[in-house]
Amino acid sequence: xxxxxxxxGGRIGGSTASIFASKNGADVLMxxxxxEIGTPVQCAEATSSRTFKTLxxxxxxxxxxxxxxxxxxxxxxxxxxxxEGGYAEGFILERKLFDKHLAIEAAKSGADIMVKTMVKGLIxxxxxxxxxxxxHMGRTMEIEADIVIAADGxxxxxAQMAGLNTSQTTKSxxxxxxxxxxxxxxxxxxxxxxxxxxxxxxxxxxxxxKGDNVANVGVGVRSxxxxxxxxxxxxxxxxxxxxxxxxxxxxPIRGPxxxxxxxxxxxxxxxxxxxxxxxGGGIHITAHCxxxxxxxxxxxxxxxxxxxxxxxKYEKRWKNEIGKDLKDSLKYRKILDKLTDDEINILAKFLxxxxxxxxxxxxxxxxxxxxxxxxxxLKDLL
Amino acid sequence: MELGVKMxxxxxxxxxxxxxxxxxxxxxxxxxxxxxxxxEGCEECAFCMVVCPxxxxxxxxx
Numbered sequence: 002x003x004x005x006x007x008x009x010g011g012r013i014g015g016s017t018a019s020i021f022a023s024k025n026g027a028d029v030l031m032x033x034x035x036x037e038i039g040t041p042v043q044c045a046e047a048t049s050s051r052t053f054k055t056l057x058x059x060x061x062x063x064x065x066x067x068x069x070x071x072x073x074x075x076x077x078x079x080x081x082x083x084x085e086g087g088y089a090e091g092f093i094l095e096r097k098l099f100d101k102h103l104a105i106e107a108a109k110s111g112a113d114i115m116v117k118t119m120v121k122g123l124i125x126x127x128x129x130x131x132x133x134x135x136x137h138m139g140r141t142m143e144i145e146a147d148i149v150i151a152a153d154g155x156x157x158x159x160a161q162m163a164g165l166n167t168s169q170t171t172k173s174x175x176x177x178x179x180x181x182x183x184x185x186x187x188x189x190x191x192x193x194x195x196x197x198x199x200x201x202x203x204x205x206x207x208x209x210x211k212g213d214n215v216a217n218v219g220v221g222v223r224s225x226x227x228x229x230x231x232x233x234x235x236x237x238x239x240x241x242x243x244x245x246x247x248x249x250x251x252x253p254i255r256g257p258x259x260x261x262x263x264x265x266x267x268x269x270x271x272x273x274x275x276x277x278x279x280x281g282g283g284i285h286i287t288a289h290c291x292x293x294x295x296x297x298x299x300x301x302x303x304x305x306x307x308x309x310x311x312x313x314k315y316e317k318r319w320k321n322e323i324g325k326d327l328k329d330s331l332k333y334r335k336i337l338d339k340l341t342d343d344e345i346n347i348l349a350k351f352l353x354x355x356x357x358x359x360x361x362x363x364x365x366x367x368x369x370x371x372x373x374x375x376x377x378x379l380k381d382l383l
Numbered sequence: 384m385e386l387g388v389k390m391x392x393x394x395x396x397x398x399x400x401x402x403x404x405x406x407x408x409x410x411x412x413x414x415x416x417x418x419x420x421x422x423e424g425c426e427e428c429a430f431c432m433v434v435c436p437x438x439x440x441x442x443x444x445x
Contacts, residue, residue, distance in 0.1 A: 034416055036416065041400075043400055119415050157405070168408065171433045174434050228435060229437075231438070251405055
C-alpha cells in the first residue's frame with residue numbers, strides 16, 4: 002500500500018489534517034485505532050468560534066449541544082466572579098458526533114480511512130520516515146507514505162518512534178475525570194469553574210452545561226496523593242444528578258513539545274502538547290495546527306519536498322499564528338500554580354471590585370501596597 | 384497485569400485513557416483499543432501511578 006500522506010489518529014487533529022491535505026490534492030490515508038471514531042470521549046467539550054473559523058464550517062446543531070455566553074468563576078472561599086462574552090464565549094460540543102462529522106468531511110474530501118487499525122512501528126529509509134507498520138484485525142501491514150502526520154493523542158508513540166520527545170511528566174500532565182450528568186440544575190448559558198486545593202489541587206473543577214439539565218462535571222488535578230476520580234466523587238457528592246458517562250484522560254499543560262517535525266513526519270494536537278496551558282483547552286489549537294500540518298503536507302507532496310528542511314515550515318507557521326497565545330497561557334498557568342488558596346481569595350476579591358476593562362494603575366498600586374506578596378506576580382504579568 | 388516487578392495495573396479499574404503511557408520515561412507502555420500493553424524495562428518510578436485518573440495502578444506488595 003502506498004499513499005502520499007498517512008495520518009495517525011482520527012480525532013480533531015487527524016481529521017482536520019486529512020481534510021486540508023486532501024482538499025489540496027494529496028492522497029491521504031487516516032488510521033484510527035478505535036473501531037468507532039469519537040469514542041471514548043476524553044474532553045470537557047467546550048470550544049470557541051475560532052474552531053469553526055479554522056475549519057471553514059458553520060457550527061451546526063448536529064453536534065453543538067449548547068451556546069455559552071460566559072463563565073462564573075469561584076475562588077476557594079466561594080468568592081464569585083462573572084465573565085460575560087469575549088474569551089468565555091463559545092460552544093459545548095457532543096464530541097462523539099463532532100469527531101465523526103469531521104471524519105466524514107475528511108472522507109468526502111477524498112481521504113481513505115481505516116478504523117480499528119493501530120500503528121506499531123515506522124518505516125524508515127536512511128533516517129527519513131517513509132511510512133508506517135500497522136495492525137488491523139490481527140493482520141500486520143506496511144503502508145508507505147512520503148509524509149506521516151502523528152495525531153495520535155496523549156498516548157502518542159509515533160512521534161517518539163521518529164525521535165521526537167513528546168513525553169510528559171507528572172507535573173506537566175493534568176489528570177482528569179468527568180461525569181456527564183443528567184438532572185443538574187445549572188445555568189444553561191454559563192460555564193462554572195471552581196478553584197481550590199481541596200476541590201482540585203493544581204487544576205480546577207468545572208460544570209459545562211450541555212442543555213436540558215445535562216452537564217459535563219469534571220475535575221483536572223495534579224496530585225501525588227489522590228487521583229482525579231477521588232476529587233470528582235467529592236465534587237459531585239452533594240449534586241442531585243445522575244451520571245450517564247464517565248470520561249477520563251490526561252491533558253498536557255506545559256505548552257508545545259520542543260520540536261514538532263522531523264524528516265517525513267509532523268506531530269499535531271495533544272501528542273504535540275498543543276493545548277492552552279491555563280485552561281487545558283485544546284480543540285481550537287489542535288484544529289489550527291491540524292490544518293497547518295495538512296496544508297504544508299499537501300504543499301510538500303506537490304513540490305516533492307518532504308524532509309525536515311521543508312516540514313519546518315509547519316512549526317514556523319503555527320508558532321507565528323498561535324505561538325504567542327500558548328506562551329501567554331503558560332505564563333498565567335505558572336503564576337496560578339504559585340498562588341495559595343488564601344492568595345487566590347484575596348486576588349478574587351480585588352478583581353471583583355474592579356471594572357476589568359478599565360482596571361487602573363492606581364488601584365493596582367494600592368492593592369500591591371496592601372499585599373506586597375503580589376508584587377512579583379505583577380512584575381511577571383507586565 | 385504486572386508492569387514491572389512491583390507496579391500492577393488493575394484491568395478492572397483501567398479506563399484505557401493513555402495518561403500512563405504519556406508519562407512513562409522508558410516508553411514501555413502502549414495503549415491499544417482496550418488494552419494497555421507493557422513491554423519490558425519498568426524501573427518503578429511510579430509516574431504512571433501518580434497520573435492515573437482512576438487510581439488503577441498500584442505498587443505491589445514487597
